[in-house]
Amino acid sequence: MARMKFLCDSERCIECNGCVTACKNENEVPWGVNRRRVVTLGDGLPGEKSVSVACMHCSDAPCMAVCPVDCFYKTEQGVVLHDKDMCIGCGYCFYACPFGAPQYPQSGAFGQRGKMDKCTFCAGGPEVDHSEEEFKKYGRNRLAEGKLPLCAEMCSTKALLGGDGDVVADIFRDRALRRGKGGEMWGWGSAYGKPEPGTKKPEVKS
Amino acid sequence: MSKLAIALLVGLFGLSACGDKEGVVVYKQGNYSGKTDGKPWENAAFAGDKAKWDNGIRARGQNQNESKRIGD
Numbered sequence: 285m286a287r288m289k290f291l292c293d294s295e296r297c298i299e300c301n302g303c304v305t306a307c308k309n310e311n312e313v314p315w316g317v318n319r320r321r322v323v324t325l326g327d328g329l330p331g332e333k334s335v336s337v338a339c340m341h342c343s344d345a346p347c348m349a350v351c352p353v354d355c356f357y358k359t360e361q362g363v364v365l366h367d368k369d370m371c372i373g374c375g376y377c378f379y380a381c382p383f384g385a386p387q388y389p390q391s392g393a394f395g396q397r398g399k400m401d402k403c404t405f406c407a408g409g410p411e412v413d414h415s416e417e418e419f420k421k422y423g424r425n426r427l428a429e430g431k432l433p434l435c436a437e438m439c440s441t442k443a444l445l446g447g448d449g450d451v452v453a454d455i456f457r458d459r460a461l462r463r464g465k466g467g468e469m470w471g472w473g474s475a476y477g478k479p480e481p482g483t484k485k486p487e488v489k490s
Numbered sequence: 491m492s493k494l495a496i497a498l499l500v501g502l503f504g505l506s507a508c509g510d511k512e513g514v515v516v517y518k519q520g521n522y523s524g525k526t527d528g529k530p531w532e533n534a535a536f537a538g539d540k541a542k543w544d545n546g547i548r549a550r551g552q553n554q555n556e557s558k559r560i561g562d
Contacts, residue, residue, distance in 0.1 A: 286544060286547055286548070354518070354519070354520065354521060354522050354523060354524075355522070355524055356522065357522040357524065357527070359527065360529065361530070365527065366524075367522075367524030367525055369524065369525065370523075370524045407530065408527075409527065410524055410525035410526060410527040411525070412528070413528050413530070413532070413533050414533065425530075427530045427547075428528075428530040428531075428533050428535070429535060430530075430535060430536065430543060430546040430547060430550070431550065432547065432550055432551060432554075436554065437550075437554075442554055442556055445554050446551075446554075447547065447548075447550070447551030447554070448547065448548060448551050451548060451551035451552060452551065452554075454555075455551075455552075455554055455555040458555060458557065458558075459555075459557065462557060
């Protein structure tokens with residue numbers, strides 16, 4: 285059985301924010317909410333790393349544990365979802381989540397906030413699949429269309445992988461074994477050409 | 491007599507919409523008590539065929555491996 289997971293390869297992420305834009309557009313996410321965000325460490329410094337972060341659909345999800353009205357549930361595929369009709373907007377899940385995934389739309393004046401919103405792994409929610417109600421509350425249900433989350437599927441460098449945990453792990457393992465360094469890196473030959481046989485390396489002046 | 495009967499009938503009909511429906515969600519501590527969600531393969535596209543959905547998702551996942559999809 286598939287257990288859905290995301291994995292972001294920080295060696296490949298170029299901070300293009302394509303995943304953020306794709307998610308916003310696909311799910312028509314409310315104002316003030318970004319279900320997916322790109323975090324950059326050491327921004328502007330040599331060796332900076334970026335990673336795309338959203339709900340990690342934890343196996344032992346802290347948001348589920350702290351919810352006072354138990355509005356969270358986990359699907360057979362390991363996707364953590366919630367019933368917005370039950371959510372009271374208390375914010376406990378926001379404090380419990382180490383990734384800052386649960387967020388609240390600014391629904392009115394004086395800091396009034398609405399029901400919690402978070403990444404659904406493009407799996408909709410507890411409404412009839414592909415219904416208008418489901419789309420309005422939770423966004424698109426791509427999983428029921430046999431598709432993976434759009435953020436991962438349209439990632440230009442394939443830094444963000446999504447899908448069955450076993451498949452994602454296999455892809456990443458294969459990639460890490462092939463990756464190499466410098467001229468051995470995947471795509472180096474296409475970008476800079478392969479060294480011609482018999483050419484000597486330039487001498488390094490000391 | 492008939493007027494009284496009509497008035498009674500109208501009254502009964504009018505009150506028939508009034509009921510004491512539970513307006514508050516009943517919480518069961520530690521259990522999800524919201525709406526049930528359907529399975530992703532229980533729709534027109536997959537007609538309840540779990541294996542078809544599983545294989546489709548797996549193949550789609552493998553498409554993310556560009557070194558296999560387009561080669562080195």
